[in-house]
Amino acid sequence: MNIKFNNVSKAFNNQLAIDSLNLEIENGEFIALLGPSGCGKSTTLMMLAGLYKPTAGEIYFGSVVVNDLEPKERNIGMVFQSYALYPHLTVLENIAFPLKQQKVPKKERLRRAEEVAELVHLQEFLQRWPSQLSGGQQQRVAIARALVKKPDLLLLDEPMSNLDTRLKNNMRNEVCRLQKQLKITTVLVTHDQEEAMIMADRVAILDAGKIQQFDPPEKLFNKPKNLFVAHFMGNPPMNFLEGRLVNEGNQQVVVADDWRYAFTKEKALPEKYTGKQVKLGIRAHQLAITQESKDALPAKLLALEYLGREVIIRAAIGKQNVCVFVENMVANNLPEHFYLYPDRAGVHVFDEETGENLSL
Numbered sequence: 001m002n003i004k005f006n007n008v009s010k011a012f013n014n015q016l017a018i019d020s021l022n023l024e025i026e027n028g029e030f031i032a033l034l035g036p037s038g039c040g041k042s043t044t045l046m047m048l049a050g051l052y053k054p055t056a057g058e059i060y061f062g063s064v065v066v067n068d069l070e071p072k073e074r075n076i077g078m079v080f081q082s083y084a085l086y087p088h089l090t091v092l093e094n095i096a097f098p099l100k101q102q103k104v105p106k107k108e109r110l111r112r113a114e115e116v117a118e119l120v121h122l123q124e125f126l127q128r129w130p131s132q133l134s135g136g137q138q139q140r141v142a143i144a145r146a147l148v149k150k151p152d153l154l155l156l157d158e159p160m161s162n163l164d165t166r167l168k169n170n171m172r173n174e175v176c177r178l179q180k181q182l183k184i185t186t187v188l189v190t191h192d193q194e195e196a197m198i199m200a201d202r203v204a205i206l207d208a209g210k211i212q213q214f215d216p217p218e219k220l221f222n223k224p225k226n227l228f229v230a231h232f233m234g235n236p237p238m239n240f241l242e243g244r245l246v247n248e249g250n251q252q253v254v255v256a257d258d259w260r261y262a263f264t265k266e267k268a269l270p271e272k273y274t275g276k277q278v279k280l281g282i283r284a285h286q287l288a289i290t291q292e293s294k295d296a297l298p299a300k301l302l303a304l305e306y307l308g309r310e311v312i313i314r315a316a317i318g319k320q321n322v323c324v325f326v327e328n329m330v331a332n333n334l335p336e337h338f339y340l341y342p343d344r345a346g347v348h349v350f351d352e353e354t355g356e357n358l359s360l
């Protein structure tokens with residue numbers, strides 16, 4: 001089922017939690033809502049579930065406006081961070097519970113519950129109590145319970161955040177596999193960019209109730225629309241260098257106290273930015289260490305962080321700090337002062353005031 005938010009807003013006590021949301025999710029697509037705590041992710045999900053009603057705008061399931069439909073009138077499955085299993089019901093009964101609510105005959109609902117249990121590899125645990133399961137197994141029960149109704153839409157609100165790293169990775173793979181196998185339209189809420197990038201076909205980045213960008217992971221990383229997205233996506237975050245745009249002959253140059261960066265012609269910015277402050281953005285893997293000063297930025301070593309094969313170098317360019325990824329060997333022999341040569345294709349320029357990426 002395809003989903004559409006048309007200018008949807010949600011206010012609590014006259015405070016906008018969601019501000020004019022426009023979003024279209026294709027049938028069978030897996031999307032993630034990603035953003036910092038309080039940005040409105042859960043509120044958006046609750047509106048899809050029918051637990052919150054939009055203050056303005058329309059939500060479409062297919063061609064039907066669902067604003068006034070009760071949760072039980074929407075064919076959705078939901079999994080929360082807290083699994084909320086019924087402790088006095090067995091695994092099988094927990095999974096079958098939504099069908100009981102729908103008054104599906106007992107034989108039929110147990111058959112369907114067993115079928116879904118198999119999908120999430122729980123067939124050996126059907127007669128156990130939830131308290132006799134590990135966290136990961138309990139999470140599987142919650143997922144099976146969400147799938148048993150064959151929902152048109154699967155909603156996941158931070159479902160993996162209580163699991164340890166290994167289990168989390170397993171569960172991510174498994175949920176992706178199920179989603180592809182069942183071709184079920186899925187919305188995942190997470191504050192974990194890695195999780196969103198790994199799992200979702202497209203990621204909607206939210207900040208303060210507004211969509212900042214809705215794109216496939218690779219595009220969010222390589223073509224961030226604004227400063228917020230550029231800073232939010234990627235670990236370490238994109239490096240930013242602030243300077244003033246000036247004309248030198250027919251060349252545009254960004255200058256600061258201790259460094260300068262000359263654009264090649266095709267990167268030229270509109271004339272109205274001349275004399276203004278702009279921010280250059282460049283990722284840690286797009287700065288190369290060199291001893292040559294030509295076209296490079298002078299840097300001073302601050303610290304090294306060993307990650308294994310790679311090392312993060314923290315360095316100062318003038319008054320601004322940057323991170324650089326280098327190979328182990330390079331880091332070991334680094335002098336205190338060196339130069340950083342930016343990969344020109346990787347340099348973004350942002351409008352200081354609006355945050356807009358001017359280099360797209």
Ligand SMILES: Nc1ncnc2c1ncn2[C@@H]1O[C@H](COP(=O)(O)OP(=O)(O)O)[C@@H](O)[C@H]1O
Pocket residue numbers: 012013017035036037038039040041042043044
């Ligand atoms: N039931 C509610 N009553 C009042 N304010 C709420 C309610 N639910 C959410 N909010 C507010 O809406 C904003 C977005 O919250 P939420 O959607 O839970 O954020 P997220 O899930 O991204 O952390 C926050 O400012 C939060 O305080």
Ligand SMILES: [Mg+2]
Pocket residue numbers: 041042043
């Ligand atoms: Mg939340």
